[in-house]
Amino acid sequence: MHVYIEDIGKYEGREVTVKGWLYNKRSSGKIRFILIRDGTGIIQSVIAEGDVDDSVFEVADRITQESSVILNGTVRKDERAPGGYEIVAESIEIVQAAQDYPITPKEHSIEYLLPLRHLWLRSKKQNSIMHIRHELIKACRDFLDGRGFINADTPILTPASVEGTTTLFPVDYYGDKVYLAQSGQLYNEATIGALGKVYCFGPTFRAEKSKTRRHLTEFWMLEPEVAFLDLDGVMKLAEEMILYVIGQILEKRGNDLKTLERDTAKLTRIKKPFPRITYREAVDIIKKKDKKFEYGEDFGAPHETIISESFDKPVFIHHYPAGIKAFYMKRDPKDESLSLSVDMIGPEGIGELIGGGQREDDYDILLERVRENKLPEGAYQWYLDLRKYGTCPHSGFGLGIERAIAWICGIKHVRETIPFPRMLERVYP
């Protein structure tokens, strides 16, 4: 019976078939240990000369790293085996013999591994990262679905920039120029009018020439948007979602976090409430360490790190000066120079995980902002319409999936959190 390795414990004493690839092998005289992986886990199989047909023993000698194999044998509990179980082999079939697999179980440089990403994904740590990515996305969706949100995805080919300033990837569209979406938010503001609570989840594209461990040119973003929700409400939503996601990953992917050597104490100690500080308070914290920083400037990566190191959990920074935030952010009625915006800065120097806020809901003010920012008024007509036909206070945020994964996994660079990273000057494989 074909079984998956993650379930092997249920089959103790029984004969099973595993289908997978040779992870590694070791030998000692007349005994062979072969490690097989199938995507769900790794299992050791033991083959002793004399216990099996000579031809089986001979196959075990010939098998090479990453050859695809089908193995039959009996499951046995054994403390000496990694994982606690092993298979006493009865037969092995080599489906295809791999030759000179380029990634050995030794250390390799990132320069070497990135062009081999299609194979690198097979290795243990990368496998754990992908499992955590899957769980994180599932947890986000489960959280929102459980609160009655509707997944209403937004277009990737879009006629204009959301914020006008950021560099976009142009695409030829039957002779016209369209752009790859950098956010689904504006469309979310339309679908809340139809559905109330929505989210979109998909790839987004930024053509900036960013070359840091926090940037990809193609990355995934989860963007919830809610009608009749204010700034405080959106912070509460983001906080509860992050806590739910961490909880699910700790509960379901503990082994993967262990493989990644993640210090889970840094995750388990995160409880609500997350600190909520104003931009002005954040500036005061920064000025203690960076005398040159002036009120009104946007935070750079080193400034975000100063803030994140001042707390041991994610921190909300709200009420940024309107000038450094997007045109669609609602102004604070108590102080027109401030916006009802919020960023969530992750711990351990991971940077901005979430950006969001309350949106401008007044037609005349929004039109003024569009004109101030010299945006093409015609292209934004539908967006302005939303303020004409039953406008309401509304808020939302965007969560950068890869940064969230990097934080939870405790890895430095977002390029390892997506199966095939797209970076400045790297689109292979």
Next chain:
RNA sequence: UCCUCGGUAGCUCAAUGGUAGAGCAUCCGGCUGUUAACCGGAGGGUUGCAAGUUCGAGUCUUGCCCGAGGAGCCA
């Protein structure tokens, strides 16, 4: 776009301006409980490319190519 660092065997790295080396991988041999197994042996090189200085360049100089880290911008 700017700043910093790097490029030597399949991989990871050594090598005062003076014979190009080790570990791993591969191949051969040994070992009946291995845990990135171990032990012995063998093969393996246009030192990123081009020019220059020098009796002599992996090493020094200049230019170029490629990569990594960071900045700005952002999630």
